[in-house]
């Protein structure tokens with residue numbers, strides 16, 4: 170009797186193992202309104218709708234597959250059409266028909282289909298994380314594994330003749346295709362930046378060299394990743410950050426994702442989430458070892474966005490903005506930086522540049538390539554002055570008497586301590602008052618947050634708070650007088666302050682404060 174009682178749980182366990190699918194019959198459907206999803210027999214993977222935003226009036230969902238038993242429910246697949254995420258408003262419905270999967274909105278218009286020209290008899294969510302459609306002979310006619318997004322799972326492979334690839338997603342929260350791709354080219358496996366949003370490849374930043382004989386890129390059930398060649402040889406990725414590890418697929422979930430940053434990373438997560446210690450996804454190994462220096466192209470921004478510089482920290486690329494620049498989208502570290510101010514050129518600019526700008530000095534980063542001037546020999550001072558007085562120049566880099574002048578946007582930024590002769594001169598607006606722009610708080614007083622890596626160098630003997638204050642005072646008074654006298658419309662209220670400044674001649678500005686000038 171005792172033996173029998175012990176046997177029952179064992180039998181149930183074996184039964185669960187042998188049940189490879191959770192079948193989904195023809196005409197079954199899921200709606201954004203109901204909470205249920207199609208789960209694999211083990212309950213580890215689910216297929217269904219995931220909420221994308223929290224706008225109560227206009228909720229949007231995506232069709233996805235995710236890990237259902239881990240706290241963060243990481244998404245491993247999402248429905249895309251032409252590299253764009255298929256988004257479904259409230260009331261949309263997914264159905265399995267004899268033509269395959271069909272996603273329609275509440276008025277019956279098609280949003281997405283698994284394009285097929287065969288007859289489907291049922292679907293199944295497998296324990297491997299693969300959602301499949303079967304024909305009457307129980308053959309797979311469609312698989313989520315053969316329509317990968319940014320993630321590979323154990324037992325999923327990319328085959329050279331299926332013309333499949335991995336595309337990173339655009340941001341952590343935007344699942345549309347992003348700026349990096351893993352793909353086959355000439356029988357090798359490459360990682361390249363894309364000329365987003367097109368599919369044109371820029372020069373690759375990592376190659377798994379299969380001597381032109383690659384037939385598939387395999388993530389096997391044990392968690393090993395390699396390229397299989399036409400003669401069956403296995404070629405593993407090379408590099409110090411891609412070690413040969415001891416794998417434990419029974420204890421851990423594995424996934425391999427082409428991250429938003431362009432790094433191809435294998436992660437592990439304990440299957441038993443009640444084990445207190447190591448929670449969440451852990452980086453096991455990744456390619457390339459240093460993406461910040463591996464991407465080096467005439468086109469494109471690099472791993473970080475434009476005007477941003479990249480460094481490796483805790484095995485991840487981190488993006489930083491130069492002094493006077495800030496993230497374009499604070500929620501997307503890889504989205505690039507923009508100057509806090511306007512770099513003005515053209516007839517409008519009558520104020521001498523040294524009254525508008527200063528050159529900040531930094532030493533620990535670089536923006537190689539994309540220069541528009543290379544001047545030699547030049548001293549530090551000549552290099553700074555040259556950039557300051559050139560309205561096109563946003564930054565200048567001096568290395569051993571060579572001055573490279575740079576215009577926006579800047580690409581290939583990387584943290585780099587080159588040598589003692591390396592200087593970065595960043596052109597920024599001189600007075601903090603001039604940062605004022607609509608919808609923008611004035612930045613904190615310069616003294617409140619001093620960065621000792623970047624020190625201001627004051628240029629011109631005229632510059633001081635006295636002059637700046639008098640400019641501002643004179644501007645306000647002048648504006649009032651000017652407005653009374655003439656009907657001229659000030660173009661672009663957004664640049665009111667700047668525009669008014671330009672109404673002064675340099676001579677007027679040089680007069681002592683308090684002496685008001687009527688033009």
Ligand SMILES: *[C@@H]1O[C@H](CO)[C@@H](O)[C@H](O)[C@H]1NC(C)=O
Pocket residue numbers: 190192303307
């Ligand atoms: C699921 O479908 C497969 C293939 O048609 C079939 O062999 C299996 O018996 C079905 N399983 C269940 C539980 O219905």
Ligand SMILES: *[C@@H]1O[C@H](CO)[C@@H](O)[C@H](O)[C@H]1NC(C)=O
Pocket residue numbers: 195196
């Ligand atoms: C599915 O729906 C179609 C059309 O409504 C119907 O002809 C067919 O019998 C249904 N199949 C099943 C298995 O319910």
Ligand SMILES: *[C@@H]1O[C@H](CO)[C@@H](O)[C@H](O)[C@H]1NC(C)=O
Pocket residue numbers: 220221222223
């Ligand atoms: C939406 O808001 C609810 C409650 O405010 C929260 O529980 C949920 O996690 C949010 N979902 C998303 C996708 O942000």
Ligand SMILES: *[C@@H]1O[C@H](CO)[C@@H](O)[C@H](O)[C@H]1NC(C)=O
Pocket residue numbers: 258274275276277278
């Ligand atoms: C469904 O999609 C069609 C075509 O895109 C659109 O015209 C219609 O307004 C949508 N209906 C709803 C309820 O979103």
Ligand SMILES: *[C@@H]1O[C@H](CO)[C@@H](O)[C@H](O)[C@H]1NC(C)=O
Pocket residue numbers: 297324390
């Ligand atoms: C792994 O994939 C192969 C086909 O690529 C399939 O035949 C096999 O059953 C899969 N193994 C498991 C455990 O799902």
Ligand SMILES: *[C@@H]1O[C@H](CO)[C@@H](O)[C@H](O)[C@H]1NC(C)=O
Pocket residue numbers: 221339343344345
């Ligand atoms: C994702 O990015 C694309 C491309 O910029 C944009 O069209 C789309 O609206 C974004 N989606 C979401 C949900 O933000």
Ligand SMILES: *[C@@H]1O[C@H](CO)[C@@H](O)[C@H](O)[C@H]1NC(C)=O
Pocket residue numbers: 379380382398400401402
């Ligand atoms: C298989 O192909 C690889 C690369 O093309 C080659 O180096 C290797 O010698 C071949 N192995 C066999 C057994 O033919």
Ligand SMILES: *[C@@H]1O[C@H](CO)[C@@H](O)[C@H](O)[C@H]1NC(C)=O
Pocket residue numbers: 413
């Ligand atoms: C890596 O490990 C696999 C088995 O886990 C073994 O077959 C292979 O030879 C190892 N490769 C190296 C370079 O040590």
Ligand SMILES: *[C@@H]1O[C@H](CO)[C@@H](O)[C@H](O)[C@H]1NC(C)=O
Pocket residue numbers: 441442443444445
């Ligand atoms: C998960 O880990 C906890 C704590 O170590 C242990 O008590 C429990 O038996 C484990 N569960 C499984 C299914 O292994």
Ligand SMILES: *[C@@H]1O[C@H](CO)[C@@H](O)[C@H](O)[C@H]1NC(C)=O
Pocket residue numbers: 240241448449450
């Ligand atoms: C879950 O996701 C959030 C937001 O993406 C992240 O901050 C947190 O560290 C994650 N938790 C785990 C355990 O991975």
Ligand SMILES: *[C@@H]1O[C@H](CO)[C@@H](O)[C@H](O)[C@H]1NC(C)=O
Pocket residue numbers: 492493494495509604612613
């Ligand atoms: C640039 O703008 C950002 C955000 O508005 C601010 O945090 C930062 O301090 C500004 N930098 C300078 C030098 O003003």
